[in-house]
Amino acid sequence: MQVAHSEPSKTHPECEIRLGVSSWAEDNNTHSVKFTWFSKDGRAARGGEVPVEALPQMLDFAIRRGYVNLACE
Numbered sequence: 001m002q003v004a005h006s007e008p009s010k011t012h013p014e015c016e017i018r019l020g021v022s023s024w025a026e027d028n029n030t031h032s033v034k035f036t037w038f039s040k041d042g043r044a045a046r047g048g049e050v051p052v053e054a055l056p057q058m059l060d061f062a063i064r065r066g067y068v069n070l071a072c073e
Helices: 052-064
Strands: 002-008 016-021 031-036
Touching: 016 052, 031 052
Parallel strands: none
Antiparallel strands: 002 016, 016 031
8 A cells, every 4th residue: 555644543553544545456546445454563563454443443444534535426
C-alpha cells in the first residue's frame, strides 16, 4: 500500500489504521484500508486479518477522508 493517511488504532494503540492506494491494484484508482501492526523491528507487518473491533474505526476513517460515501445513489 502507498500510504496516504494513517491514525493510531483506538482499539489497539500499538497499531495503526492506514488508507491509501492498494499495492495489488493495476491502476492508482483502487484504494484500500489496512489495519497495520508492527514487527519486533518496527516494520509494518504483512497480513490479511483485521480485528472485528477495529472495523468501525476503519470505516469511520475512510468516510472522514472521503474514500467512502454512504449516500444512496
